[in-house]
Amino acid sequence: MRVGPPLKELEKFAPGPNSKPDFEQFWRDTLKDFLAPDLNAVLVKVESPITAFETFDVTVPGFNGDPIKGWFIKPKNSMKDLPCVVMYDGYGGGRGLLNEWLFWPSAGYAVLVMDTRGQGASGWRVGDTPDGNYPRASQTPGFMTAGILNRDDYYYRRVFTDAVAFVRAATKLPGVNPTRIITAGGSQGGGISLAATSLSDQVFATMPDVPFLCHFEHAVNITDSFPYQEIVQYCKTHRLEIERVFETLSYFDCLNLVTMAKAPALISVGLHDPVCPPETIFAMINNYAGSTTVKTWAYNTHEGGSVQHQLLQAEWLNKVIGEAE
Numbered sequence: 003m004r005v006g007p008p009l010k011e012l013e014k015f016a017p018g019p020n021s022k023p024d025f026e027q028f029w030r031d032t033l034k035d036f037l038a039p040d041l042n043a044v045l046v047k048v049e050s051p052i053t054a055f056e057t058f059d060v061t062v063p064g065f066n067g068d069p070i071k072g073w074f075i076k077p078k079n080s081m082k083d084l085p086c087v088v089m090y091d092g093y094g095g096g097r098g099l100l101n102e103w104l105f106w107p108s109a110g111y112a113v114l115v116m117d118t119r120g121q122g123a124s125g126w127r128v129g130d131t132p133d134g135n136y137p138r139a140s141q142t143p144g145f146m147t148a149g150i151l152n153r154d155d156y157y158y159r160r161v162f163t164d165a166v167a168f169v170r171a172a173t174k175l176p177g178v179n180p181t182r183i184i185t186a187g188g189s190q191g192g193g194i195s196l197a198a199t200s201l202s203d204q205v206f207a208t209m210p211d212v213p214f215l216c217h218f219e220h221a222v223n224i225t226d227s228f229p230y231q232e233i234v235q236y237c238k239t240h241r242l243e244i245e246r247v248f249e250t251l252s253y254f255d256c257l258n259l260v261t262m263a264k265a266p267a268l269i270s271v272g273l274h275d276p277v278c279p280p281e282t283i284f285a286m287i288n289n290y291a292g293s294t295t296v297k298t299w300a301y302n303t304h305e306g307g308s309v310q311h312q313l314l315q316a317e318w319l320n321k322v323i324g325e326a327e
Contacts, residue, residue: 276303
């Protein structure tokens with residue numbers, strides 16, 4: 003069953019941002035106060051059966067200096083500065099294992115993978131980074147309502163700051179061209195990549211797939227799927243806090259963040275997607291400040307174009323880089 007209106011209507015669906023007057027200042031202060039001004043990744047070479055690439059265990063100081071784990075992989079014996087794809091993972095997943103991230107090195111790129119703090123126990127990809135000891139009131143199971151009554155305590159404040167830290171760290175990695183940093187990810191990873199692109203001036207291009215974390219107020223009213231349903235479940239019992247909930251979420255909604263995003267974007271949408279409904283993604287697309295290329299997958303759900311879309315990403319990215327040379 004198709005989710006949402008026809009494509010021609012989706013392409014015109016452009017609700018305006020609902021950000022508060024201090025939205026941009028909030029993020030400037032967050033990055034200034036909670037990211038080290040001159041951060042660097044710590045790399046430890048990893049010996050593995052994967053011999054075609056150089057592989058490294060990574061630690062990057064993220065929000066409040068918390069050590070965030072990751073992987074750095076690049077083609078072996080590469081003699082030139084490589085573009086680097088910074089990868090963010092889907093909801094519940096962590097950095098996983100090295101062999102899960104070989105597409106981009108196989109295509110001649112370096113890849114830097116960020117572990118999502120507190121996640122990785124979902125049963126599909128392991129994580130190695132705790133979230134830390136931060137204030138939390140009551141919440142529904144999951145991450146969507148962790149600290150949701152206060153923007154300073156909200157979980158994604160830490161995650162988005164970590165994401166910017168990985169962009170900054172990528173510019174200093176050995177063998178990486180600091181002017182060719184690309185952000186990417188699917189679902190939650192797509193939303194994180196949009197946030198990192200919006201909050202950093204060091205991103206060359208971005209490739210969010212079926213992105214989550216877009217247009218919260220609309221999402222919770224049109225889908226019964228999780229993780230958006232975590233917010234609905236919270237509001238069912240915290241009936242008097244609904245206004246505060248959505249005020250907090252407005253600071254983390256990609257609908258608002260992308261009004262600051264300048265890098266060219268390749269964005270995918272599954273038109274049958276019940277998890278991240280097309281309307282929420284098009285609302286974000288139609289507020290994106292930079293140029294966008296949109297690939298819709300007419301009969302796909304939350305998998306979008308899957309591995310076929312990876313090949314389109316590589317073609318698009320090669321073209322964008324070639325045009326910039």
